[in-house]
Amino acid sequence: MAKRFRKIVQAGWGILTNAYVRGFLPGGPAIYEGVLKHFCVPGMNCYSCPGAVFACPIGALQAAFSGKHRKFPFYVLGYLTAVGVLAGRFICGWLCLFGLIQELLYKIPTPKIHLPKTPDRPLRKLKYLVLLVLVVGLPLFYRNRLGVGDPFFCKYLCPVGTLEGGIPLVLLNEALRPSLSWLFGWKMAVLVLCIAASIFIYRPFCKYICPLGAFYSLFQRISIVRMRVDQAACIGCGTCEKVCPMSVSPVKNPNSAECIRCTECVKACPAHALSFGIGGEGLKLKNNKGIQGK
Amino acid sequence: MKKEVKPLLSLVILAAAVGMCIFGAVNGEMREVFMKAARICMECIGLG
Ligand code: SF4
Ligand code: SF4
Numbered sequence: 001m002a003k004r005f006r007k008i009v010q011a012g013w014g015i016l017t018n019a020y021v022r023g024f025l026p027g028g029p030a031i032y033e034g035v036l037k038h039f040c041v042p043g044m045n046c047y048s049c050p051g052a053v054f055a056c057p058i059g060a061l062q063a064a065f066s067g068k069h070r071k072f073p074f075y076v077l078g079y080l081t082a083v084g085v086l087a088g089r090f091i092c093g094w095l096c097l098f099g100l101i102q103e104l105l106y107k108i109p110t111p112k113i114h115l116p117k118t119p120d121r122p123l124r125k126l127k128y129l130v131l132l133v134l135v136v137g138l139p140l141f142y143r144n145r146l147g148v149g150d151p152f153f154c155k156y157l158c159p160v161g162t163l164e165g166g167i168p169l170v171l172l173n174e175a176l177r178p179s180l181s182w183l184f185g186w187k188m189a190v191l192v193l194c195i196a197a198s199i200f201i202y203r204p205f206c207k208y209i210c211p212l213g214a215f216y217s218l219f220q221r222i223s224i225v226r227m228r229v230d231q232a233a234c235i236g237c238g239t240c241e242k243v244c245p246m247s248v249s250p251v252k253n254p255n256s257a258e259c260i261r262c263t264e265c266v267k268a269c270p271a272h273a274l275s276f277g278i279g280g281e282g283l284k285l286k287n288n289k290g291i292q293g294k
Numbered sequence: 295m296k297k298e299v300k301p302l303l304s305l306v307i308l309a310a311a312v313g314m315c316i317f318g319a320v321n322g323e324m325r326e327v328f329m330k331a332a333r334i335c336m337e338c339i340g341l342g
Binding site: 030031032033034035038039040046047048054055056060063064067071073074075076077078079082085086150151154155158161162165166170179180181183184187223 | 301303304307308310311312313314315316317318319321323324325326327328330331332333334335336337338339340341342
């Protein structure tokens with residue numbers, strides 16, 4: 001039970017934030033149009049998913065940047081910054097449905113690929129480029145004759161929108177089918193590639209592409225939820241680094257931009273040297289027997 | 295091991311972020327988020 005705790009939280013959160021059942025029923029409204037759509041979820045979750053109850057933060061950010069009046073998005077950016085400072089990439093490890101989907105795909109028993117440092121390290125920087133170019137730069141500066149930009153990331157890259165929004169909406173609404181074009185084909189190809197890669201590589205979208213993960217990673221070193229290493233207790237066995245699915249060395253860099261706070265290292269450390277703290281030394285989550293489930 | 299960052303910095307940024315969020319909300323930005331989120335986004339689903 002304790003071992004599955006994170007999975008239960010991830011799944012529970014995914015269901016809770018996509019709980020608009022009427023969207024999936026024939027004849028009902030295609031998506032939820034109620035008051036909760038004023039608020040964003042902290043993780044990636046397409047707001048055009050028939051079940052989505054909240055807005056997607058990356059979609060909302062691009063909508064603000066690509067709008068005619070080029071307004072600074074105080075509301076969404078303030079929200080994302082607050083979430084980043086509070087929790088950093090804890091959101092990725094615990095509150096993102098697309099992260100969970102990739103983890104489940106990785107459970108399919110096949111030989112796994114662990115990319116060597118090159119090209120892994122340079123590829124991890126790609127997500128910052130996606131954030132800068134596709135989410136901010138192009139929506140802000142590349143405009144049509146009417147002076148409106150495009151949400152480039154949503155339109156050309158985001159596999160979350162295709163999986164959670166595109167496929168169910170096209171299956172449930174016949175009226176949308178005549179509008180299918182090369183763009184849908186392209187986005188399906190991106191999705192298939194992402195799904196296939198997730199079977200062999202642990203969370204490839206999160207590691208290399210996700211602009212939201214990139215944004216939250218900027219706050220890892222100052223986030224209020226952070227990892228602590230008891231250097232006196234550490235016996236230097238390297239177990240934490242071996243078990244980390246994101247290829248982080250928590251002893252060398254406990255608040256690495258790549259750590260998704262999955263707690264695998266905390267559970268595996270034989271010397272109980274790793275813990276998660278809130279703020280200073282405050283609340284601690286150590287690998288006591290309860291967490292290890294032994 | 296990398297140097298620890300003072301919790302005060304985190305709190306200052308958090309306060310600024312909450313302030314930004316409230317400022318945006320009272321300036322009607324929540325409505326803009328809603329307007330986009332409550333309609334099918336053709337670009338997001340690969341139709342636009
Ligand atoms: S990196 Fe993106 S897709 Fe992955 S868990 Fe974080 S928010 Fe979700
Ligand atoms: S195993 Fe530890 S260092 Fe690696 S991602 Fe999970 S919490 Fe972070």
